[in-house]
Amino acid sequence: MIAAVLSSAALWAQDLPQLSPKTTFEQRIGLTDAKLTYSRPSARGRDIFSEIVPPGEHWRLGANTKTLLTLSSEVNFTSGALPAGTYSLSLFPNDGDWVLVISTNVEGWGIYEYNEKDDALRVSAPVEFGSMKTESLLLAWDNIQSNSADLIVSWGDRMARFPIKVPTERLAKENLAKAIADPKAEWTVFRNAARYARENKMPEAESWAKTAVKMKSDNWSTHYLLAQILEENGKKSEALKAAQNSLEAGLTDGKKMKKPFANEPDVQALISRLK
Numbered sequence: 001m002i003a004a005v006l007s008s009a010a011l012w013a014q015d016l017p018q019l020s021p022k023t024t025f026e027q028r029i030g031l032t033d034a035k036l037t038y039s040r041p042s043a044r045g046r047d048i049f050s051e052i053v054p055p056g057e058h059w060r061l062g063a064n065t066k067t068l069l070t071l072s073s074e075v076n077f078t079s080g081a082l083p084a085g086t087y088s089l090s091l092f093p094n095d096g097d098w099v100l101v102i103s104t105n106v107e108g109w110g111i112y113e114y115n116e117k118d119d120a121l122r123v124s125a126p127v128e129f130g131s132m133k134t135e136s137l138l139l140a141w142d143n144i145q146s147n148s149a150d151l152i153v154s155w156g157d158r159m160a161r162f163p164i165k166v167p168t169e170r171l172a173k174e175n176l177a178k179a180i181a182d183p184k185a186e187w188t189v190f191r192n193a194a195r196y197a198r199e200n201k202m203p204e205a206e207s208w209a210k211t212a213v214k215m216k217s218d219n220w221s222t223h224y225l226l227a228q229i230l231e232e233n234g235k236k237s238e239a240l241k242a243a244q245n246s247l248e249a250g251l252t253d254g255k256k257m258k259k260p261f262a263n264e265p266d267v268q269a270l271i272s273r274l275k
Helices: 002-012 049-050 169-179 186-201 205-215 220-232 236-257 262-275
Strands: 024-031 032-039 067-072 075-077 080-082 084-094 099-101 119-126 128-142 148-165
Touching: 002 236, 024 148, 032 128, 049 148, 067 220, 080 119, 080 220, 099 148, 119 148, 169 186, 186 220, 205 220, 220 236, 220 262, 236 262
Parallel strands: none
Antiparallel strands: 024 032, 032 067, 067 084, 075 080, 075 148, 084 099, 099 119, 128 148
């Protein structure tokens, strides 16, 4: 009897191929980590939007367990904000538009336990029709920008895009403030902060670049970055001096390494422009 029970348990524990295999799609969008976890059913010769997904009916958006969306920070869909956390996804595949249902209930299978009171957000998007067909259901991130992306849902000849915006600038500033406040922060922290501040036109760029130069005066890149920032701030004479310091540091380092200063043309061009 014991042998029979153990044999039965071993049978149920076997790892066998699934018709709708599970997948995970992870994407960093700016500074937000977004992950989709779902099972992918395939058409296998069936008419998707009559035999599998009847139009207008609430659909689990996948197979087996719930389709999950996990976010490391809050994001904004077109219909509102969604806090960081893990949510389940389901869909109303209407003829003209698809309605994505984002729920706080992440337990169980499919939509069997669905309750509208658990809705965190509903988002609508127009259906797009294409000549190419997706055999297996696809949920993915597309159109990745530093502050936004599209959550796409595609199956068969139909697809919908659900745009999101992420708080990259705020998160970056929080990270910068934390890194710079660290008493053990090295010169690279201030250089990288100054570079980011310059790219995003933040007023702190010049002071952070000067701190990097003070901490690492023999590095050509710190002087070069400071020169660029000073030029953009209209301080031409100071910029020229910083550029000349960059050239001197680069040539000195090249001699020590017994190789040419690879960035000399860029620094020389900056010096010529500032004279």
